[in-house]
Amino acid sequence: MIAAAIRNPLLTLAATLGLAIAGLWAWRHVPVDAIPDLSDNQVIVWAEWPGQSPQDMDLQVTSRLTRELQGLSGVRTVRGMSLYGASYLYVIFEERRDLYECRTRVLERLAQLQGVLPPGVTPRLGPDATAMGQVFAFTLQGPRDTETRRRVLDQVVTPALRAVPGVAEVAPAGGVVREYQIDVDPVRIEEQGLTLDMLMMAVQRAGRDTGAMSVERAGVETMIRATGFTRSVTDVENIVVRGDRTKGAGVRLGDIARVGVAGQFRQGLLADASQEQVGAIIGLRVHEDPRTVINAVKRRLLELGPALKAEQLAVIPFYDRSRLILETTETLSSTLREAVVTTVIVVVAFLLHFRASLAVAVSLPLGMLFTFLAMWACGVSANIMSLAGIAIAVGVMVDFGIIMTENITQHLVDLREKCRREGRAAPASPFDPEVTDTVIVAAREVARPLFTSAATTVIGFLPVFALQDQAGRLFAPLALTKTLAISGAVVSGVFVVPVLCRLLLPPWQMRRTLLFAAAGLAGGVAFGWFIRDGWSLPLNYGREVLTLPGWLFAPLFAALVSSTVWRLGRENVANYEENPASRAIHAAYEWAYVRILHHRVLFTVAIATLATGGYLVGLGWPVLREPLRAVFAAAGADLARTRLDHTMTRAFPGVGSSFLPPLDEGALLFMPSLPAGAGLAETQRVMTTQNRLIESVPEVASVLGKMGRAETALDPAPIGMIETVVQLKPYADWPVHDFPRDEGSVERRPRTLAEVRAALAAVSDIPGAAPSWLQPIETRVVMLSTGIRSLIALQVLGDDNDALERFAEAAERAIVGTPGATDVQMQREGGKPYAEIRLDPARLARFGLSKEQVMTAVESSLGGMAVAYSVEGALRYPIRIRYARERRDDDDELTQVRVPAAEGHGAIPLSSLLAAPVVHEIETADTAALLAALPLAAQRNLTILSSGRAELTLPAGENPPASPLGGVVFSVTGRRPSEAGFTHTIGPMAIRSEGGKRTQYVLLNARGRGEVEVVRDADARLRAALADGRLALPPGATYRWVGRYEQKIRADETMRWIVAVSMAVMVVLIYVGTGSWLITGIIVLCNATVTTAGGFFLVWWWGAEMTTAVAVGFIVLLGVMFNDGILLGTYIQEKFRTPPRDVAEVNQRVFEAGLRRRRPAIMTNATTLLSLIPVLWSTGRGSELMQPMVLPVVGGMLFDLVSLFSVPVFFTWYWERKLARTTLVETSPATNPAPSNQT
């Protein structure tokens, strides 16, 4: 096959070209995103039931749905969330199941559920989008009120955007949706002999549009249509409540109630620093290309421009992922480009042969285009991770071409020698059969080793696919593209490169005139290209630029280009071993080798120091001390109690670790938290104030806050939850600040991102609002993971919330003393006050009322049921009727709700029906002690009147605790019904459940000890407490340990396995390659340690954190670091087939082996290393995600130089000792031969 490819160069090249064009097309059409979608494979189900409390939502909707949906096949878990009037279920399916199939399944099940849910509650499927797919958000701005803007949004913008392909949903946020409100004063209508029911009936009968066929008059058909729909406030006011035809008079609604257009009850709002805004958030359908969709959305918005302009409105985006996507892909493309250029330069520098370099370089773009083609076919999006995979592979990709070209060159040189020996001219034409045969032989020779080598690299990297969950989703694209790129490169290296070598390497010469013209042209183009802009290298996030002036650079570059072209046309076959680069390498190597051989002990010590040093700074003392600690523990001492341990821990804390390196998204998401009790107005006040403060920071371009939720299933935020998107200006526009230096001078520079974040945090700090500064995508990632911020949490699952809370409280006390456990605290959701209407059955009986009558009255008079709908344009707005605000904004007014008794028998105020709480008057010596002794719920109900007197309000039917309570003696001196008729409790703002069970958490962090140990000890304490009865698990409850620690351990565990498996595979491969356990040992013990230590060094020096990305970098390193050792070892092993006679011969053989291998080794190392350098200096967005992956590789490859010496040195040492011993055994007194330096 190789032969066929080489013999038909045109066919091969045509096929290659075709593939390349297909790859180019795929490159243009591959979906582009910033980072891979990390969300679970989930289907969202949501149901709305307006006005219901979270508890009722949970009880009647969420838990019932959970029970039903949990049984579906493939469901991993169902997470539930019940908010005020809305219930959300996240049905999480197993990975790798088709989302649409899952949706169908859920839908099928939902269709059977009608009887299970309360009437009027319809569960719906959320959009086929994920929270990470919220890619674009905008506001409508202009001099119109929020209601108008919202109307325009709903009527004009949203329908238009929904039609854009790829848009899963358009979620309106903020503004007010119009509704007609009829405010009634109950006392007043009663005075007129009316009841609320009568008004509601009147509104319901208000009217509708109807058609009554048509009449034909003189051949003309006239349609008859009656218009009766409510269309305006006047229509509502004119609804007739009561009329008397005989008297000729009626009462209109407008006469007895206030009618107005107002906003519906709001779930959330948007506001910038000065005013409320109206906007929408675009959700991207899964597997769609965000860039295309965003552009389509923007185009559609542009088309809507004139329509909006007529309304004096304009679209202002406040979040736009496309900029980030553009910038990250820009960074990556330029990094890739730089990597390719660097690699080519390295190849040219080493081969010093342009034609060969050309042949080598071709496999790079070919491999990449092949990757893009495969990505397009697999539906993998081009994002930081997948492109980083290619970037990492670049240095390796080129190796196949190099080896192939080298071998072919070697054979051609041999052919030339042969011809010279035979006294004939060497064939110079590519079409000479002798040349073709030589090339085929040479290509066949290395084809198998190349495939093997590619296979080892790929196999070494395969374990990355074993990563699970987020890490898996994040790094799978990287592993995939790297694998693909290497496969593509090896295929092109084996099939295309020989063809190119056949065409390029024979020493054909181009005609001088033609060449001259070509060189001149190329030089001219190069000159023209560079004369204007010069050449610039952006530094430090593009804020500083290093620029070479064009007039200086262009002539140089033009000369370079034209001489290259000249050279290309007239190049001869050259033996690479003899070019100046090789000679230089040889000389340097020899110089170093001799000296190292002299100071072998020093070398060993240096290696050991480097290795331990690297691990110390990288992993840190707390990890490395474990064996020592075991020794101490065996000796009965505790290492942790020594000063040595402390000093070491302080000196070598290791680099920090986190899950994902933060991607600089160019925008921040500020999420201050207020206690659950916060109301809409207070939250809005806080949000607007903070927006104003944030806007005062000069680096901020725009700020827009959202509180509560947008109208989408993807945003289950209760009111009082603020999310503020802070867009930063482009770095170039950041103002210069003065920074006083220590010595008194002043440094003038723009602030760094970290400084700006700190400044924002400082400026927006409002006591009482707990801040959280993250970035938009980062936030989604964090929110996806667990929702629990602390590392460890004890999760208690059960049915009874109160019991769970009590258990958690007790568990907190049991755990708190665990060594190493800090910040132990039960997660108390502050809670919202609830005013519960509890009815007294005896009182109900007295008035002959049913509970339903009371509930209906409460619902209609306070909640305001939508009685009818108005029809305006495409939209319908509800008409609600309820008590006027001043009649329902205080408890004493609320209890006066009129419950209509039987027809014509008046109405009973609610206060006459309530089971009012009882106030117990208490006398005790020490009220403070009493307060402390009471449980929390009772504490909240204890009112202290004076130091000796207090009042305890308890719900009707509950008895006060018995007198000596926790050692406090008190007496109940009297009791009276509470003036507030309602029973006030503290309830949750949102109820989270997992698998249909309520959850409660005790959070803790581990400091100074490993998480696993802390969890183990805490668990032991918990078990002990459960065993001796200090703690009782509520019936039906279970507990388990969860948290980020779980993820971390799982990731660590997987990582450990991956590294172990990779290592094992590598060791086997090394042994297979070298056939010697000695060399395998040397390679693993010296090279592996030093190389990985080098990785750690660079990671530490760079100030990076140990993220999964760094770990992946280490795996990459693992794949490449053994290559040199293996090759060198193979050669050495070959040389030592026969045992050497003396030390001099050992040295001789080892050096010869090293001689053959060192240039290619240095060259492949150099390509790997230098191709990654552009990643390190790249500064644009997205580079911070790639750099950590590259750091271990670069550091490791730098240190890997050691392996060029370690194998020969230790191998020689071993043979010296062996020879010495044999001579010692054979000849009597030891004449230890001095290590020879003769080579």
Place this chain on the structure above:
Amino acid sequence: MIWKGWMTALAGLATGAGVLLLLPEETLFTPVMPETAVAPSQTGERYACPMMDFIGTRPGDCPVCGMRMTKVTAGELTAEQQRRMGIELAKVTEGPATATVRAYGAVRYDERTLQVVTPRVAGRIVKRHPAALHAGELVAAGAPVVDLYSPEVFAAQAELAAAVKLADAHTIHALVERFMRWNLPAVGAAIIGGGTPVDTVTITSPYAGLIILPSEGAGMSAAKLPNVGQEVMADTPLLRVVEPRSFMISVHVPEARAHWLRLGQPVKLSSDDRGELPSVQATLAWLAPELDPAIRAREIHLHLRDPEGLLLAGSLVEARIAVALDADLRAADPSRTEPARFTLVPKAAVLSTGVRHVAWKVAGRRPDGSLTFALAPLALGPRLEDEAGNDVFIVRAGLQPGDEVAAQGAFLIDSQAQLAGTPSLLFPRGAAAPVHRH
């Protein structure tokens, strides 16, 4: 040779292990209390990360993002923080407490001023005078109402004329007396003065006032204006006259408020179309002795004087009855001049769960403008309106008059206290956990 090396190594290891085992650890290393052994701080101090909503119990770096955590303190606010939080202060005042009872009612004429014009003689109406033409006419006392053809009066006149002729003083006296009783002295006088008897007499209204036609159900049976040709019996009501500027309202006050009502409490009125009606004087004139069982409300009557004629009978007015409270929170007797004084706190300053009420009062003030707030758990009385119409609560315990409380921003102060783990609205003893998580 080799075993020698091994032996040396083994001996070294053994010695090392022995030393390690035998020596007390203090002699080898200086023991330090490890970080982990520090007992969790019992003071309830909290440390918060400035970047993340992480709250820890010990100082150090944030375990999530690595920023240095700052101590959370509650209640101490610099001037800048106050500005950001939008803190506004309000004073706890002392004053009379007035509750307001609201009621709606339709105005009707004051029943007490109702007078009925009746003919004392039977007859047939032959003419209606203007007063009898329309309801709503104002009549003066003595104004003619109807002309009545009355044979009885005619007969009496004839009898009188005969008696005058006969000079039968006894009979004359009796007949004049009869005319007096019939309310027709003029007719008798005319006969005595030599007139001839007429069969038609004019009935006049003995009262001044407004002619009304009371409708059914308002305490009277339906009535009509007299018609010409109608036979009327003696003492049948012809017209009803009321005082035009005197009205009354009967309103119902729910059971829960009824115990606050006392006779003589001042009442303010307003109507839908005219707004406040300051010129109308109203008094609480009557309290029903029992509750209406159907609507659980007590009926009361308000009597109004409307000198400017702003009201029409039938107009709907809202009555606000001001209830001054006594020291024991019962309605005070309005005749007492000095109502009790209470400590009053603005409603906006009170954070409440419905049962537990707190306010944040200023505990300290520094010259640089920073304030220290302290939690004041309150025992509250009823919600009232103060003199300016603002909602206030009566403070039974927890605050003194003159105290300053945070009227706006109190929620944030309380939230900060929750974060800091110090006592707050929801956690009376503090040391509770942070706020909700995203």
